[in-house]
Amino acid sequence: MSTWHTKSVEATLRELDTSPVGLSTQQAIERLAKFGPNELERKKGKSPVLIFLSQFTEIMVIVLLIAAAISFAVGEMADAIMILIIVILNAILGFTQEYRAERAMEALQRLAVPRVHAFRDGKLQEIESISLVPGDIVILEAGLRVPADARLIESANLRAEEAALTGESVPVDKSIAKVEDEGAALGDRTNLVYAGTTIVYGRGQAVIVETGMSTELGNIATMLQEVTGERTPLQKRMAELGKWLAIGALAICALVFLEGLLQGNPVEEMLLTAISLAVAAVPEGLPAVVTIALALGAQRMVRRQALIRKLPAVETLGSVTTICSDKTGTLTQNRMTVTALDIAGDSISFDQLLKKSQPSIRVNGIGKIIAESDFALLLGAASLCNDARLELDENGDGDRYIAIGDPTEGALVVAAASIGLDKTGIEKQMPRVAEVPFTSERKRMTTVHKLPPAENSDGAAAGLVELFPRAPYVAFAKGSVTELLSVCDRVWANGSIEPLTKEWGWRIEVANDNLAKDGMRVLGAAFAPLDELPKEQSEETLERNLIFVGMTGMIDPPRPEVKEAVVECKRAGIRPVMITGDHPFTALHIAKQLGILSGDDTQQVITGVQLSEMSVEELESIVEHVSVYARVSPEHKVKLVEALKDKGHFVAMTGDGVNDAPALKRADIGIAMGITGTDVSKEAADMVLLDDNFATIVNAIEEGRTIYENIRRFVRYIISSNVGEIFIMMMAPLLGFGIPLTALQLLWINLITDGLPALALGVEPTSADVMDRPPHKPDESVMARGLGTYIIVIGLLLGSVCMLALHLGYNVLSDQNHAIAQTMVFTTLCLSQLGNALAVRSETKTLGQLGLFSNPSMVLAVISGFLVQLAVIYVPFLQNLFHTTALTLEQFGVSLALSLIIFISVETFKFFKNRKRVEPAQEAA
Ligand code: ATP
Helix, strand or coil: CCCHHHCCHHHHHHHCCCCCCCECHHHHHHHHHHHCCCCCCCCCCCCHHHHHHHHHHCHHHHHHHHHHHHHHHCCCHHHHHHHHHHHHHHHHHHHHHHHHHHHHHHHHHHHCCCEEEEEECCEEEEEEHHHCCCCCEEEEECCCECCCEEEEEEEEEEEEECHHHHCCCCCEECCCCCCCCCCCCHHHCCCEECCCCEEEEEEEEEEEEECHHHCHHHHCHHHHCCCCCCCCHHHHHHHHHHHHHHHHHHHHHHHHHHHHHHCCCCHHHHHHHHHHHHHHHCCCCHHHHHHHHHHHHHHHHHHCCEEECCCHHHHHHHHCCEEEEECCCCCECCCCEEEEEEECCEEEEHHHHHHHHHHHCCCCCCCCCCCCHHHHHHHHHHHHCCCCEEEECCCCCCCCEEEECCHHHHHHHHHHHCCCCCHHHHHHHCCEEEEECCCCCCCEEEEEEECCCHHHCCHHHHHHHHCCCCCCEEEEEEECHHHHHCCEEEEEECCEEEECCHHHHHHHHHHHHHHHHCCCEEEEEEEEEECCCCCCCCHHHHCCCEEEEEEEEEECCECHHHHHHHHHHHHCCCEEEEECCCCHHHHHHHHHHHCCCCCCCCCCEEEHHHHHHCCHHHHHHHCCCCCEEECCCHHHHHHHHHHHHHCCCCEEEEECCHHHHHHHHHCCEEEEECCCCCHHHHHHCCEEECCCCHHHHHHHHHHHHHHHHHHHHHHHHHHHHHHHHHHHHHHHHHCCCCCCCCHHHHHHHHHHHCHHHHHHHHCCCCCCCHHHCCCCCCCCCCCCCCHHHHHHHHHHHHHHHHHHHHHHHHHHCCCCCHHHHHHHHHHHHHHHHHHHHHHCCCCCCCHHHHCHHHCHHHHHHHHHHHHHHHHHHHCHHHHHHHCCCCCCHHHHHHHHHHHHHHHHHHHHHHHHHHHHHHHHHHHHC
């Protein structure tokens, strides 16, 4: 065990040859080469060879190999070889699919690499945590999953949850103080934070001491190897369905076998036929197809900026009925700009303020304080009680600033800088000595600064200090106006301090409402000079008896694409709900702009306070009608999710903070923000929005629905053909036609005529109407909505058409020639299947409406299926192998005509169903 905890900050930095501003890029590269990447050794995925070999362990393949052995034993060399070839082709097909799925999953995992803020070359940068090395200085903040073992060099109320390592679920307070006891338990080394644990509160900086497998987590990593490959509900249901179908098919195969024997066919021939039928009829590919559809679907979603963290989400996304979305950053752009200020009931637009102060500013951020000193105090407080950093925009024209950090805070820092209050410069003279961090529950934060002696201050800091009564320290607070007022007892009125009377409180609230009504995000600021720093620095000691200064209004425009996404949601039977920490008026304004509430909507906005007071029953009675919730804290989100779920809704919920994790877990689909989200929220989520955008959720739902429809299409196609095959194999011998299809013919159908179109169905494009219908129930059977009926009706029709081909071939078009009749059945079945594949592409639209070429792969599959079938009938070598015979034009024509029956029946059915749907609509109109 290491002894980093016994060393002072200075000694640690010295030993690691680093400084508080971190390493240079060159040093980092050298150390990366020496220490290796900061990652735990992971169990490798299956190797390609292993994937290929595993194809031969499938039970059906083993059965086929036995069949080949039987053929070989009875001297049917050609059959034996052909079966082997088919087995290998099958294995190649299975391998390609599984390999693709595996690669797709790996690619997804790579995308999920976490990032951290660290200093390199003296600048704060966002880097992948995998490239961290000992000596790097990283920023720690609430919600971060600690990337490597690190020694704290700065800590403000930092608390870490270390259950993953120590089993202790109560968060541990951290500080930079040395721990003397060398043998202290991990949990008592309070100046260290460990890889894999999470910061739940506070802020700090730390120097990385160990990375990768050398971390404490690395020591126990082998125990933590992730268990992957958990199956999704649909995969489980498919496996179950496949199992029952297999049992049914096998029982029927046994019957066919007995039937053949009773009719006097040789045992080996019947054994081979029964085995082949089993192979052809058992839908062994079903579970695999679901996995592939899900994995490839997840990959398509990433291209549309939605990263899936848990595979089941892909299939269940299609069932979402309600999307509860955060406002800031998801529905809006999170591009905040301060546009208005309000002090003691005196409002001014930011532009006006700039004009008034024009002459005294713009000298690289350090200038004299403007004449409007009240506003300077407001912005000064808001920019010092603030974790965003100010930087001069190097690409700009020299006097423009950009801020790094939270956009709300950034806007304030930039606004302050443009009236001459350069945060970085001021902070050098007025360092932060204590703080109470921001949390979504409290909706405010406070920092305490040590004031410089008058003679040692200059520039903006001196100007700012002059504005209020002298004291050794000053506390600055900012946050939601209501929350801030609750800890203020005085107000700043035209340069003097007055008690916070009822009238003042009322005036401030009205001003707050007025700004919020214009859709602005309003943040108040307060301050208090302090004679001494309280010993115990907490919410109770620092956030009391404050002097309210004023408020700032910021504009955060809605995302333009969201309006359209909201329309699409409503069309698809999904209700968008806005949940925000902001003022109810701000929320209402944005909700109307986005169409979440329509203009004449009489719906109420419900606030967090109201939510807290409601009983479960009361909440359930309104939750289906209210679409805007304001002033909400994370715990309200949990309450909302539960009420919606109780009312039978399938809920997607977004979140970004540490405290959003419970709501994300509770939701049916938890969605975290890729850009602004904390690691904790991402880990709790099923899906991460790489662009933080609401419209991306809607896109992902569309993909989810498409994937589900593709799986249904596949099931409809494969099982209906299997039913047809089984039907003809059972009926023909009963009606005295002997065995209608040879073993090889059955295997051929399984591989080519079923296989190629099935692959093409997998890439069926999103149909234009997937978002025109309501969501499917999450527990809906795959067979629901007429699919089971389709399978049985079409399966029996297919079987009957083949029986007819058998009859015509045997009794009408030939002189009771078994080979001709068999070839006609074979051809009719194969061509029918191609027609079925074309018809199955849509449940509602005819091929004419869909457009033949809207899925080019399908056209290719059908054409090649057709040509291959011609070859099998007319090429002499293949004739020998498949026991076929050349059909006359008449015989082939009849087979072709018969095979069109399936296609025409399904299409006609759809045509009339569409008409019926249109007619009542027209009548209503
Ligand atoms: P949404 O849920 O729409 O993203 P939000 O981002 O406003 O809402 P929070 O981040 O929880 O939600 O913020 C809640 C409230 O706290 C805000 O409306 C604002 O009044 C206040 N607030 C937000 N950020 C800060 C901050 N950095 N410092 C002080 N107060 C803040």
